[in-house]
Amino acid sequence: MGILEVKGVGKRFGGLQALGDVNLSVQEQTVHAIIGPNGAGKSTLLNCFVGKLIPDEGSVLFNGQSLLGRTPHEITQMGVSRVFQTPEIFGDLSVMENMMIPCFAKRDGAFRMHAFESVDNESELIEKAEQMLIDVNMVDKRNMNAASMSRGDKRRLEMAMCLVQDPKLLLLDEPTAGMARADTNNTIDLLKEIKEKRDITMAIIEHDMHVVFSLADRITVLAQGTPLVEDTPQNIKDNPKVREAYLGETQQ
Amino acid sequence: MLGLDKRDTKFLLIVIFLTLATPILLQPFPESSTLAQFNAGYPDLMQRFAIFGIFAIGFNILFGLTGYLSFGHAAFLGIGSYSVVWMYKLLDYNVIWGLPLAVILSGLFALVIGYVSLRRSGIYFSILTLAFAQMSFNLAYSVLTPITNGETGLQVYTDDPQILMGATEPTSPHLFGIVMNQSAKINLGDWVFTFNNGYYFCAIIAIIAFYISLRIFRSPFGLMLRAIKSNQQRLNYTGLNARPYTLAAFVISGMYAGLAGGLMASMDPLAGAERMQWTASGEVVLMTILGGVGTMMGPVLGAGVIKYMENIFSKINEQVLHSWFGWLPDSLEGFVIFIAEHFVGSGWHMTSGVLFMLVVIFLPGGLVEGGQRIKAMFNNRGGDDADDPEHHPKHAPHVAE
Ligand SMILES: Nc1ncnc2c1ncn2[C@@H]1O[C@H](COP(=O)(O)OP(=O)(O)OP(=O)(O)O)[C@@H](O)[C@H]1O
Ligand SMILES: [Mg+2]
Numbered sequence: 134m135g136i137l138e139v140k141g142v143g144k145r146f147g148g149l150q151a152l153g154d155v156n157l158s159v160q161e162q163t164v165h166a167i168i169g170p171n172g173a174g175k176s177t178l179l180n181c182f183v184g185k186l187i188p189d190e191g192s193v194l195f196n197g198q199s200l201l202g203r204t205p206h207e208i209t210q211m212g213v214s215r216v217f218q219t220p221e222i223f224g225d226l227s228v229m230e231n232m233m234i235p236c237f238a239k240r241d242g243a244f245r246m247h248a249f250e251s252v253d254n255e256s257e258l259i260e261k262a263e264q265m266l267i268d269v270n271m272v273d274k275r276n277m278n279a280a281s282m283s284r285g286d287k288r289r290l291e292m293a294m295c296l297v298q299d300p301k302l303l304l305l306d307e308p309t310a311g312m313a314r315a316d317t318n319n320t321i322d323l324l325k326e327i328k329e330k331r332d333i334t335m336a337i338i339e340h341d342m343h344v345v346f347s348l349a350d351r352i353t354v355l356a357q358g359t360p361l362v363e364d365t366p367q368n369i370k371d372n373p374k375v376r377e378a379y380l381g382e383t384q385q
Numbered sequence: 386m387l388g389l390d391k392r393d394t395k396f397l398l399i400v401i402f403l404t405l406a407t408p409i410l411l412q413p414f415p416e417s418s419t420l421a422q423f424n425a426g427y428p429d430l431m432q433r434f435a436i437f438g439i440f441a442i443g444f445n446i447l448f449g450l451t452g453y454l455s456f457g458h459a460a461f462l463g464i465g466s467y468s469v470v471w472m473y474k475l476l477d478y479n480v481i482w483g484l485p486l487a488v489i490l491s492g493l494f495a496l497v498i499g500y501v502s503l504r505r506s507g508i509y510f511s512i513l514t515l516a517f518a519q520m521s522f523n524l525a526y527s528v529l530t531p532i533t534n535g536e537t538g539l540q541v542y543t544d545d546p547q548i549l550m551g552a553t554e555p556t557s558p559h560l561f562g563i564v565m566n567q568s569a570k571i572n573l574g575d576w577v578f579t580f581n582n583g584y585y586f587c588a589i590i591a592i593i594a595f596y597i598s599l600r601i602f603r604s605p606f607g608l609m610l611r612a613i614k615s616n617q618q619r620l621n622y623t624g625l626n627a628r629p630y631t632l633a634a635f636v637i638s639g640m641y642a643g644l645a646g647g648l649m650a651s652m653d654p655l656a657g658a659e660r661m662q663w664t665a666s667g668e669v670v671l672m673t674i675l676g677g678v679g680t681m682m683g684p685v686l687g688a689g690v691i692k693y694m695e696n697i698f699s700k701i702n703e704q705v706l707h708s709w710f711g712w713l714p715d716s717l718e719g720f721v722i723f724i725a726e727h728f729v730g731s732g733w734h735m736t737s738g739v740l741f742m743l744v745v746i747f748l749p750g751g752l753v754e755g756g757q758r759i760k761a762m763f764n765n766r767g768g769d770d771a772d773d774p775e776h777h778p779k780h781a782p783h784v785a786e
Contacts, residue, residue, distance in 0.1 A: 183622065209624035221622065223615040226608075234612050235623045237605050243626040246633060248606040251388060255605070294623065 134197070136161040136334050137302060142181055142191030144174075144358075151177045152188065152358045159302075159351075164328060164335045166345045166366075169355035175338045176218055178355070179304050182336075183215050184208050195302065206243050212301035216308050218338075220287035222294070224280030228271065231279050231290055232262035232297060239298045265297040269323060285312035289320065296327060305337040309344050321347045346370070393599060396681070400595055404588045407431055408580050415575035422700065425693055428568055428581035429652075433692045435587035436648045439594045441672045441684030443641020446598060447634045448670070449679035450607060452614035454511045456666050457498065457518030461491040461639045463525055463661035465646025467532070470539045470656045477549040478541075478558050480565070480586075480651040484644065491643020492636050494521075499635035503628060506617075518666055525658035538657035558651050560586060565652055583652045590648065594641060599681060601637070610634050611679075642669075671737070675744055677751030686752050691737060698733035705729075 135158035144152040151174045159165045167175050180186040182193055184205045193200045200208055209215075223231050236258040241247065253259075266272040269289045274282065279290060288308060295303055308324075309317040321344055327333060328348075339345050345352065345366070352369045354361040362372060369375055389397060403410065412426035425431070440462065448454055468490050469483030476482050502513040525533040533539055541547075558565045565583035601607045609630050612620050617627050650656050659665075668691065676687025706722045706729070713721060728736045748755045 204626075205621040206624050206626045209622055215622050217622075221616060221619040223612050223619060225615040226611060230608060230611075233605075234608060234620070234625070237609070238624040241605075243624060244629040246606060248601050248604050248633075248637075249388070250605055251390075251600075251603050252605055252608055253390060253603070291619075294619075298624070 135159045136196055137182070137336065138192075138194040139178075139182075140192045140194075142178070142188045142193065144177055144181060144186060144188045150358055152181070154359060155191070155355075157353060157360065157363070159334060159336055161334055162328075162332065163350040164324075164337060164348045166349035166352045167336060167338050167355055168340070168342075168345060168352060169361075173355045174358040175355055176306055177358075179215065179306055179336070179338065182208075182304060183213060209238075209298075209300075210243055213304065214295035214298055214300035214302070215304040216288070216291050216295055216306060218306040218310070220284065220291045222279050222287055222291050224278075226279055227275070228266070228277050228279055228282075228290060229259075229262060229275040231294060232266060233258060235294045235298045236262050262297060265293045268296075269293045270319060285316045288312060289316065292320070292323075299331065299333075301332070301334060303333060303335045305335060305339075307338055307340060309339065309341055317341065317344065320344075324348055387596070388600060389603070393603065397596060397599060400682075401592055404435070404592055405585075407434070407588065408578050408584065412576060412578055416577055417575055422705075423697060425696065426579060428566070428579055428584050430692065430696050431581065431584045432587050432648075432652045433696075434689050435584065435591040436645050436652075437669075437672065437688035437692055438685040439587075439591050439648070440642055440645035440669050441676070441688040442591075442594055442598050443638040443645070444669045445638075445673050445679065445684040446601060446610070446641070447638035448673055449684070450602075450610035450614060451631050451634050453503070453506065453631060453635070454670065455502075455514040455635070455638070456511050456663060456670065457502075457514035457516075457521075458638065458642045458669055459661050459663065459665035460498070460518040460521040461495060461642035462646035462649070462665060463521065463656070463658065464491045464494055465643035465648075466650040466656035466660055467525070467539055468643070469647045469650035470541065470654060471532075473541045473547070473558070473650075473654055474539075474545040475548065477547050477551070477554060478556065478654070479549070479554075480558050480560055480647075484647045484651065487643045487647030487650075488640045491646070492640040495636045495639025495643075496632070499632050499639070503631050503635065515663060515666070518661060518663060522658055522661040522663075525661055533656070533658060535658070538655055540655050558583075558654050586651070587648050590644070594644070595681075595685070602681060606630070606633070614679075671741055675741060675751055677753030680751070680753045683751050683753040690740075690752065694737055694740070695733060698729050698736050699731065701729035 137157070137159040139155055139157040142152055142155040143150070155178060167178065169175055177186065181188045182200060184200065184203050184207070187201060195211060195213060198211070200213070223234065233252060233255070240258065263272060263275070266275055269292065271286065271289060271293065274286065279287065282290070288311065292305070292308060309320050312320065324335065325348065328335065337348065349366050351363060352366055353363040354369065354375050362369065362375060364372065387394070408426050408431065411431065412424050414420040414424050444455070444458055465487035468487040469480065472483035472486060498514065498517045502510055502517065505513060527535055555562065555564045563582050565586060568579045568581040571578045571580070609625060613627050613630060620627055646660065649660070672687035672691050673684045674687070675690060676685065677683025703722065703726055706725055710718045710721050726732065744751060
């Protein structure tokens, strides 16, 4: 059984069937890519995993436990982190403060009344946050205001905020969109390294096929809310149905 | 020192000095000069500076850090005042009984009101708090007359039990015999300085209140509150539950308001329902915005400016205006006074309104931003190449300023 088991998930928005009978099994310590044309329902599917949306039918199990009906913070505390399609960071805070918040959340849980401690005294967490910033090549930006950075940097920051919590399952929604080529390659390297070093599973949505084929162990192609095929990257490349439905439009 | 870093310690020491020296600093003009009317060093006004400073500091923990705008904090002000007066009536005039009760009771009320109101955010939260405060006002004004003495207001009567009252005990609010409305006057040449017990009592509590708020600003808890204002979605997906954080901030700010209300009754042993009116809730919002939302000094500054203006402008009457503009030709004088009299006396709200609009339009960061701009102007003129470039542009603003 996979670390993430999705069975018969369906979601409608009014008359639109955004997801229909989605079955998916993500194996532990693999990178599972979900690809598909715009509007296929990829982000909607992730939303159903993390408590942002409640599917109309079906079940989502993480490590054998249902994720449905749980709040986002509970799901995150269980070890599921998410990078959003449009970067979600604390724009008013500095990069370092952005990194400290997930560190506190990981150590202290969903709520702790630490009103009389000082952030500056948490040398262990500061070190951890700094190390993560070094890993994503952002340590020189530690005092910058997060909102004033480029979109690519915001994404890298968001990814670092997720990774510093050492999640078991990392959900990435187009993590390299808006990044320069060099940053995209750095991100691929970073994710590869993380995958080798840590006990982590990733589900990644991506339009950039270079990223997908560099990272993925399995690929699911989603079209109009239902999985078309699921297979290894090599077989997906050769599958005529996929070429027609999706790859034909984006490659070359 | 006291769990603060060097910079904050210095900041705190400056605040302590300014607070303790207020009776001297606010009395810059000699008594015989015509400018003496702009002096602000009298007990009554200085007490209000300190009390409204506390109110605004607490309000800023909620509004400044989390961004939740409450329009109902005057309710806690009222609860604080009633608590203190009741302790006068039941025990004695020592404020030591009433003030802790004021803080605890307003904290409990804030827990209930906050629990319900925080189910919504944005404008709906504001409306809910406003509704609660108006309900409290109506309860105090009519329904709960046995407790609040309704329209007349709560005060101490000679037939009240006052079971702890000693034979020689002062018959006005005091702290273990230190009577609040007593002052020492010192004449230095043409200057008169008034050192009032009540003011110093409020000032010391205000310094403690400021210190606690400074600690909260620098704590992980404070960081979470700022994160709530910045992006609640990210906060949730970081594994944090925003609700108890906002509720804690709401309760803390409610307790600050209760303390401020309690101090009002400690200076003047009265409590009336009008203290809970929505206009009083609105006033603290104005103070915070005028001074600078989310900054440490802003709310205190805003409270000071509004209370000072209220005092100065409401004292000016037609006679004073005549003495100022008497040198103008008669027709022009009449015209100028006709315009000016709408901005003074009971019309001082016009002046505060104009000032508020100017600040919001030109200095959205409040008076603190104004101060920072002036500082930056001087720094640029000085041409500080020595400054480490890494420590300047584009940085997240330090909340202390
Ligand atoms: N909250 C919502 N309310 C109504 N319709 C929605 C909502 N979220 C998504 N949809 C619709 O559901 C469909 C699937 O959207 P989704 O964002 O999941 O697509 P996607 O595969 O992530 O596309 P893209 O590659 O452009 O990000 C779209 O038609 C979208 O308009
Ligand atoms: Mg999407």
